Amino acid sequence: MKVTIIGAGIGGLTTAALMAAKGHEVTVFEKNECVGGKMNQVTESGFTFDTGPSLLTLPHLLEQVFEVCGADINDYIQLKKLTPICRYWYPDGTRFDSYDDLPITQEEIRKIAPEDEQAYLSFLAYSKNLYDKTADAFIYNPLYDLKDLKELDLISFFGIDAFSTVHKRIDQFFKSDYLRQFFKRFTTYNGSSPYQAPATLNVIPHVELTLGGYYVDGGMYTIARSLFTLAKKLGAQFHFNKKIDRIHVEKGKARSVISGNATYQSDIVVANSDATETIVYMMEPGKVSTAKKRKTAAIEPSCSGFVLLLGLDTSYSELKHHNIFFSNDYRLEFQQIFDEKTMPEDPTIYIANTSFSNAEHAPEGGSNLFILINAPYLSEQVNWDTEKDVYRKKIIRLLEDKGLSGLSSHIKFQKVITPRDFYDLYASNKGSIYGTSSNDKFSAFVRPRNKSRQFDNLYFVGGSTHPGGGIPLVIQSAFNAVKLIDRYE
Numbered sequence: 001m002k003v004t005i006i007g008a009g010i011g012g013l014t015t016a017a018l019m020a021a022k023g024h025e026v027t028v029f030e031k032n033e034c035v036g037g038k039m040n041q042v043t044e045s046g047f048t049f050d051t052g053p054s055l056l057t058l059p060h061l062l063e064q065v066f067e068v069c070g071a072d073i074n075d076y077i078q079l080k081k082l083t084p085i086c087r088y089w090y091p092d093g094t095r096f097d098s099y100d101d102l103p104i105t106q107e108e109i110r111k112i113a114p115e116d117e118q119a120y121l122s123f124l125a126y127s128k129n130l131y132d133k134t135a136d137a138f139i140y141n142p143l144y145d146l147k148d149l150k151e152l153d154l155i156s157f158f159g160i161d162a163f164s165t166v167h168k169r170i171d172q173f174f175k176s177d178y179l180r181q182f183f184k185r186f187t188t189y190n191g192s193s194p195y196q197a198p199a200t201l202n203v204i205p206h207v208e209l210t211l212g213g214y215y216v217d218g219g220m221y222t223i224a225r226s227l228f229t230l231a232k233k234l235g236a237q238f239h240f241n242k243k244i245d246r247i248h249v250e251k252g253k254a255r256s257v258i259s260g261n262a263t264y265q266s267d268i269v270v271a272n273s274d275a276t277e278t279i280v281y282m283m284e285p286g287k288v289s290t291a292k293k294r295k296t297a298a299i300e301p302s303c304s305g306f307v308l309l310l311g312l313d314t315s316y317s318e319l320k321h322h323n324i325f326f327s328n329d330y331r332l333e334f335q336q337i338f339d340e341k342t343m344p345e346d347p348t349i350y351i352a353n354t355s356f357s358n359a360e361h362a363p364e365g366g367s368n369l370f371i372l373i374n375a376p377y378l379s380e381q382v383n384w385d386t387e388k389d390v391y392r393k394k395i396i397r398l399l400e401d402k403g404l405s406g407l408s409s410h411i412k413f414q415k416v417i418t419p420r421d422f423y424d425l426y427a428s429n430k431g432s433i434y435g436t437s438s439n440d441k442f443s444a445f446v447r448p449r450n451k452s453r454q455f456d457n458l459y460f461v462g463g464s465t466h467p468g469g470g471i472p473l474v475i476q477s478a479f480n481a482v483k484l485i486d487r488y489e
């Protein structure tokens with residue numbers, strides 16, 4: 001079959017490899033000049049930065065892609081466990097390092113929250129229980145037709161804690177404000193708010209703290225590059241700087257994709273482009289009802305991000321690979337991002353310092369800081385033309401106050417990526433960086449499925465589709481799409 005894939009993000013690349021491995025004629029059209037989508041890289045003045053994901057969880061899914069394609073992941077990617085996984089700084093100067101080694105983490109807990117040592121263990125057991133109950137039903141399941149939905153019969157919404165919020169459940173478990181803030185942070189992994197998202201998302205700590213958080217030697221972009229090499233080896237064709245403007249449909253089927261004056265016929269179309277953007281703007285005019293477009297546009301995007309890349313001529317010995325500087329008032333921070341849709345006045349600041357693990361990512365003696373602040377998705381509340389520089393200066397000042405003394409005098413290279421840039425670069429709905437949010441207990445059911453219900457041979461993969469954002473789930477969306485293609489085509 002002729003398979004056309006729109007977009008070479010992780011979802012598109014994975015689908016390309018999986019479909020090419022099955023012997024299909026695969027063509028990928030990417031609007032940018034390189035693969036990876038939001039998993040991107042900047043190399044400048046001797047510094048190398050990953051500009052998207054910095055942490056890989058559930059690596060077995062990535063391993064499975066190579067295995068199914070008859071390849072060995074070790075020939076492409078060296079996964080690295082980080083010790084500690086992450087260093088946390090609290091506003092009062094307290095520090096906490098998290099590990100996936102339980103006895104070591106327990107020692108850390110005894111230092112900052114001895115009253116919660118037992119609660120930490122109970123919470124991890126609760127988080128594992130959530131994973132056991134939800135993974136097969138919600139993640140590794142296309143949730144497309146009755147056959148798939150049957151698996152949900154076994155699930156009670158009470159059993160997966162969907163009626164509480166992340167924040168309420170965590171406050172019940174822990175007395176320590178340090179641990180409360182630490183555990184609430186995981187909800188941001190898919191761009192949601194701990195004050196709104198169902199407590200089911202408390203599954204994420206199990207995924208990182210027990211199953212493990214990984215880095216890829218050489219940088220996360222190695223994943224995109226490796227999937228590209230794999231797909232090409234299997235025969236997939238790639239066209240770059242080729243934006244698809246339209247999906248042409250006839251008699252309930254996607255017949256071709258159109259880029260400028262060129263039309264490319266296809267038996268199957270897989271959209272890795274953002275599902276909302278695809279349904280609302282790319283389908284042939286008149287073929288998708290206004291009601292459907294309205295419903296799709298109403299799905300809440302995940303948050304976006306404000307990214308600051310700093311190339312320094314020094315390195316700060318107190319920084320590990322992953323670092324978090326927490327804000328004073330977490331609730332206010334999320335209220336500003338998700339309700340008021342403004343940049344947080346006192347943000348939590350995440351820093352990936354990959355030169356800690358890959359010295360070649362900065363000139364000798366220097367370091368490369370990828371700084372990420374959770375930001376609201378695009379709305380009229382923030383004008384990025386004016387806000388960009390104001391916020392950049394604010395973050396540098398805040399980091400100096402929090403202990404990175406003299407930071408501004410060590411900057412040799414800097415670049416800002418705003419939510420507006422995320423929209424312009426990757427055409428993601430309102431600049432969202434994880435696809436759709438999980439701020440509602442029904443989010444899992446609202447997210448677009450991996451196969452269109454209206455057009456027989458149109459499939460969707462990526463963070464804006466089921467099962468959600470983040471590298472592992474995006475890979476799973478490709479597995480789901482291929483499973484549905486096998487089932488229906």
Ligand SMILES: Cc1cc2nc3c(=O)[nH]c(=O)nc-3n(C[C@H](O)[C@H](O)[C@H](O)COP(=O)(O)OP(=O)(O)OC[C@H]3O[C@@H](n4cnc5c(N)ncnc54)[C@H](O)[C@@H]3O)c2cc1C
Nearest residue numbers: 007009010011031037038053054055244273462463470471
């Ligand atoms: C700053 C940041 C930090 C993150 N941190 C993490 C993390 O630590 N761990 C993690 O697991 N995840 C993280 N994520 C999320 C993760 O990067 C995404 O979920 C994942 O990479 C998205 O892949 P995707 O396939 O959905 O789509 P995308 O990466 O959005 O790719 C879609 C591709 O389609 C192309 N495209 C769009 N429209 C068209 C068109 N009309 N024609 C042709 N091409 C088109 C785009 O250019 C793009 O290349 C982060 C993301 C960002 C931005």
